[in-house]
Amino acid sequence: MSTEPEAPAPTPADGPSSGPTRRTFIATTSAVGGVVIAGGAIGGGFLASDEADAAPAAPASRVSLTVNGTRHTVTVDNRTSLLDLLREHLDLTGAKKGCDAGACGACTVLVDGHRQNACLTLAVRLEGAKVTTIEGLADGERLHPLQQAFIDEDAFQCGYCTPGQIVSGVGCIKEGHTHSPEEIREWMSGNICRCGCYVKIVRAVEQAAGRK
């Protein structure tokens, strides 16, 4: 995997001969500030083998976005969702894949401050965007008040929907949809919790919103 903070982006138009090899296009990631994100988890360095390298490259694009305060310039397969970029390339597995179809909310992240289903968002559309995931909420060791409220209220069991619930709750509070339990329930209904912790999720959001 190469890092190329300032190098010109290889584009699909470059063609197979001059364009990126699989090693570079799969998850070429660089982070401003000298931090190289371990984006090769999908096996860029592993592909010594013939059959993969023999095929032409899949269409890819280069995009720069900021995730949890760290700027990344990545060349990604055009089909890659923001969720898969986070989970498979940037080693940020906090946002979860529950349905991959925008129906469950487990992948909820903030994009430029707004709640968004990362599974329905193509990564290449995010040029210049600021993305906040569950990993970006705590201030060092100090949890975000809503993270702490989830622990205090026991607002989760298996924990799989929890990152999406919490990020969604942060959005809900920011949007001001926390005037009553009814309002919280309505505005938190895009996030399914199959363990059935809704009663406590509402309490946690209330607590963090300062209503309790």
Add this chain to the structure above:
Amino acid sequence: MSPQPQAAVGAPLSRVEGRLKVTGKAPYAAEHDIKGVVHAVIVDASIGRGRITSIDTDDALAQPGVLKVIHHGNAPKLPYKDNPASNNPPDGRRLRVFQDDKVLFHGQPVAVVVATTLEAAQHGASLVKVAYDAQKPSTDLAKAKADKPTKYARGDAAAALRSAPVRIDATYQVARNHHNAMEPHATIARWSGNKLTVWDKTQWVVGTQTELSTVFGVPADSVRVISPYVGGAFGSGLRCWPHTVVAALAARVTRRPVKLVLKRRQQYFNTGFRPSYEYRLKLGSNSQGRLTAMAHEMDAETSSYETFTESVLFPGQMLYSTPNVSQAYRTVPLDVNTPIYMRGPGFATASFVIESAMDELAAKLGIDPIELRLRNEPSEDESKNLPFSTRRLRECYTTGARAFGWDQRRAKPRSRREGDWLIGMGMAAGVYDTARMPAQARILLNADGTAVVDAAASDMGPGTYTSQTQVAADALGLTMRSVTFRLGDSLFPPTPPHGGSMTMASVGSAVLDGCNQVRRQAIKLAVEDRESPLYGVEAEDVVVRGGRLHTKNNPVRGETYKSLLSRNKRSHLEAKGSYAGPAAKERHSFYAYNATFAEVAVDATLGLVRVRRMLGVYDAGRIISPKLAESQAIGGITGGIGTALLEHTVTDHRDGRIVNANLADYLVPVNADVLDIQAIYLDGEDREADPLGVKGLGEVVHVGVAPAIANAVFNATGRRVRQLPITAEALL
């Protein structure tokens, strides 16, 4: 319990793994960072029954990044030895992936595409062209031929029904439900020579280990299964499903670590489900509501290749005092994949039917539903002629009635209205058997006074990490912080499946045993050590608190584990804890109970049902972790709201396709559906059940929820709906 002070057990503690979960750092199956991993996507059969005539993989293989397409035409033959130590149904032959050209159900895996990226694998899978010789599948429970029934009888139910002055005869239908845990089933498989490691979503690492070992014909100790976090399962992780074999097979063929995550749609036919039932129940009673007969006939779906059965018969045999009972339980083989246990398996289904019928009987006789149940409360388990270890169902009724305001319920249906809304109240009893199985745990007390406890258990959400730590902390006399409980690794001492509400009783008893042993070792060391302030003290007079051993009567006289071990030059103390399971011949009948109450509002013109509030009162033995137990109950009730009003896997009988295999069309409760849920646990313990005195929680909290809601709907509207889910259409 042990003679130790109980500081952690019974305290409302937060989850020990909470911080990991709220920061997104708890690694679930697909999130383990395995170097060089490639991606696999399964190709599903698009017919409901038949055979594959050809598979064209050229387009898929031409895709950049696609490494291999594996199917029955090129897959290695696998041994698929029998695996009795599993949750595979004993009758039948399990699905053998890519071993022949047969298609047994719609969605069966017919090929797998392995590629360097997820995108390439997904696209590749869509390009595999499979041709079939299709037959019309049989997927309709109502039209298919049933197997021979499993029967139970006591007395003469038929004769008693004929002479009964009051009779109920009704047929109920329960829809197929899918677990739909938020985490999709996923496996990462890696071979090193003949050794296989899998990171898997499972409720039983030991079961997955034996399955992979028998399928691939390698020794069990060559297979390691790792599963530290499970994103919900509710039963779907009790078997090792074909996709886990597919992942391991793909890893073997490609000689690379392979990650396979089922798509949400694929959960509906690669993993099991709660089977649909048609259940006819006849009740006979005298004019005072005293039951004289119950006759149960039930048909339940299973697959054509395996006979799945569950504990649907018990409630009909032991919940109420009835001299004459007959039961016939028929499985109906269909061209579907095999069902599996789902929360409150069998009991939840039977309780919907029995508790609805009891409500019908109460209405017919004009007796209060609680009073009717009290009149039929048995003094012993009439199916076994054994006393109940503990049965506090009467207390559940009275406590619940008081707390819920049952006296506000109007006996006459459809007599309370608020604007457009008809208001009603209903209740039901719930029961689930207290299962226990042998388990082991390893306890290591370090010289620094910290301890590590290992067991191959699982925590799909109920709080195994926390509650086992509580048990260990008290038995060792350590703070919660000083104890680390580890689970989800087949290298750890074996435990039973994390299901059937048996983890606390089984694993917890093994943990308790091992910690008691270690504590006693330390006490023995101290009282026999001339250098110890405890020298010469009777061992039973020593307790340990906060890592410090001291005499019961004089806390000043003592020393810490740390000083004791260091002076004796011991790097650690250790023990293997074990629990042998219940006695072969039990002298009691063991069940957990509840009374569940519901208040609903039904829109008189639209038929929309809103559950306004619910209450569960539980007789579940000792509660180890009250804060988490409350969450369990609230969650079980929330799931029950789904079963009652929303959940229904719909099959198109023309081709066997599931038409709502996604979370937009398979409806589950969302936040706005759940208003007010309360849980009350009766204080107490069951000394006969197991060393901890627990009776299990996770299942019983779900049982009785659907009938409580159905009965409330009847009270609100006067309409008796005998099909789950209760939809608006049924109320119009």
